[in-house]
Amino acid sequence: MNKKSVRDIDVQGKRVFVRVDFNVPLENGKITDDTRIQAALPTIQYLQQQGAKVILASHLGRPKGKVDPAFSLQPVAAHLSHLLGQDVTMAEDSVGDTVKHQVNQMKNGDVLLLENVRFHGGEEKNDADLAKSFAELADLYVNDAFGTAHRAHASTAGIAEYLPAVAGFLMEKEISIMGNALSDPERPFTAIIGGAKVSDKITVLENLIEKVDQLIIGGGMANTFLAAQGYQLGKSLVEADKLDLANTLIEKARANNVILFLPEDVVVAKEFKADTEHKIVDIDQIPDDWMALDIGPKTSETYRLAIVRSQTVIWNGPMGVFEMDAFAKGTNEVAQAVAETEGVTIVGGGDSVAAVEKSGLADKMTHISTGGGASLEFLEGKALPGVEALQDK
Ligand SMILES: Nc1ncnc2c1ncn2[C@@H]1O[C@H](COP(=O)(O)OP(=O)(O)O)[C@@H](O)[C@H]1O
Ligand SMILES: O=C(OP(=O)(O)O)[C@H](O)COP(=O)(O)O
Numbered sequence: 024m025n026k027k028s029v030r031d032i033d034v035q036g037k038r039v040f041v042r043v044d045f046n047v048p049l050e051n052g053k054i055t056d057d058t059r060i061q062a063a064l065p066t067i068q069y070l071q072q073q074g075a076k077v078i079l080a081s082h083l084g085r086p087k088g089k090v091d092p093a094f095s096l097q098p099v100a101a102h103l104s105h106l107l108g109q110d111v112t113m114a115e116d117s118v119g120d121t122v123k124h125q126v127n128q129m130k131n132g133d134v135l136l137l138e139n140v141r142f143h144g145g146e147e148k149n150d151a152d153l154a155k156s157f158a159e160l161a162d163l164y165v166n167d168a169f170g171t172a173h174r175a176h177a178s179t180a181g182i183a184e185y186l187p188a189v190a191g192f193l194m195e196k197e198i199s200i201m202g203n204a205l206s207d208p209e210r211p212f213t214a215i216i217g218g219a220k221v222s223d224k225i226t227v228l229e230n231l232i233e234k235v236d237q238l239i240i241g242g243g244m245a246n247t248f249l250a251a252q253g254y255q256l257g258k259s260l261v262e263a264d265k266l267d268l269a270n271t272l273i274e275k276a277r278a279n280n281v282i283l284f285l286p287e288d289v290v291v292a293k294e295f296k297a298d299t300e301h302k303i304v305d306i307d308q309i310p311d312d313w314m315a316l317d318i319g320p321k322t323s324e325t326y327r328l329a330i331v332r333s334q335t336v337i338w339n340g341p342m343g344v345f346e347m348d349a350f351a352k353g354t355n356e357v358a359q360a361v362a363e364t365e366g367v368t369i370v371g372g373g374d375s376v377a378a379v380e381k382s383g384l385a386d387k388m389t390h391i392s393t394g395g396g397a398s399l400e401f402l403e404g405k406a407l408p409g410v411e412a413l414q415d416k
Contacts, residue, residue: 035131041191046059046083062193071132075163077135081137118156150177151177155185164189168194194409200392204390211236211237211332214231216239217341238282249315250266258314316350326342330357335367339395354378
């Protein structure tokens with residue numbers, strides 16, 4: 024990477040604003056997978072050892088510019104204190120006089136975690152005033168949030184206009200591994216895309232179709248494709264305004280000789296609940312008031328065969344609502360197939376990584392990436408705004 028890193032600057036005694044991606048999965052206020060927190064430790068600990076005052080900033084979920092206690096980073100502060108073996112102070116906001124006062128009280132080596140930056144509407148708008156307010160807290164800016172590097176937000180891009188800005192170790196490592204694995208991939212090259220962030224990621228597929236040999240679609244993403252093909256999806260998650268785009272992508276895949284895999288069968292449920300009634304049906308048999316929450320066994324088997332014959336696999340987005348055991352089978356079987364694949368295998372994304380960790384197969388993957396959308400945009404060949412904003416070497 025041709026960007027400066029924390030190694031290239033003197034941080035001793037400085038206040039360093041470090042953007043991390045602590046957007047971890049939570050269930051009833053408990054962190055269910057701490058991969059992203061663990062991944063940020065090398066940068067945090069290095070800065071501490073070098074005598075910096077470490078001010079951590081992150082988003083959690085999508086609170087849409089409003090304060091919502093369900094998206095507080097408080098549980099992360101507690102877990103991080105445990106991992107670092109020292110107190111991490113939790114700020115009540117990410118800007119403002121109280122936070123400034125807290126920063127002024129910091130000693131070298133101290134760690135302060137700011138509250139969710141997305142409690143401010145200006146964060147996602149990359150608002151210059153908010154970016155300046157972040158910058159006022161610090162002397163230097165470090166971006167270590169690879170998982171959010173595809174967002175041009177106030178704390179990932181805007182702030183870099185007001186402070187010397189460099190990359191953290193995780194950012195450097197992710198870019199280097201992704202670059203090596205994906206610049207000239209061994210073929211067949213397969214992308215597996217699922218999850219719930221359909222409108223975000225469906226546009227990524229357009230460029231991916233030009234890169235891959237096989238495109239395997241599951242999870243919420245598959246529903247939109249199936250609906251576009253005329254199937255009745257009942258109460259399933261479907262992005263109705265993306266049906267034309269889905270059909271265009273199906274056409275584009277055909278034109279590029281990309282084998283596109285969509286589910287043949289699905290697990291449908293009466294409600295979005297762990298203990299609800301559920302059954303396996305073919306995709307033309309989804310009852311009106313039921314919803315598709317996982318891929319079915321025929322689909323898993325077809326996907327498995329396609330995956331294991333690949334030489335390079337990139338996977339983002341679970342095949343179903345894996346958080347509930349009744350709808351985790353498709354994701355687990357795909358995880359097993361990726362683990363069995365002999366070539367390069369990369370799994371990225373907060374929930375996808377959580378699913379792979381839960382299945383106990385993480386160490387069978389070539390690389391577990393902290394970024395889902397970010398790794399897909401990197402693979403597309405797009406410049407990542409969170410990296411672009413940093414100082415060149
Ligand atoms: N068929 C489906 N219907 C609704 N939600 C789904 C479905 N399949 C997967 N999901 C949900 O998608 C979420 C993960 O999506 P996403 O954020 O795109 O993945 P990642 O965090 O790995 O990038 C999970 O919480 C999962 O429950
Ligand atoms: O979880 C994330 O992305 P991912 O689900 O694609 O891995 C990042 O924290 C970015 O979050 P966002 O997609 O709400 O901007």
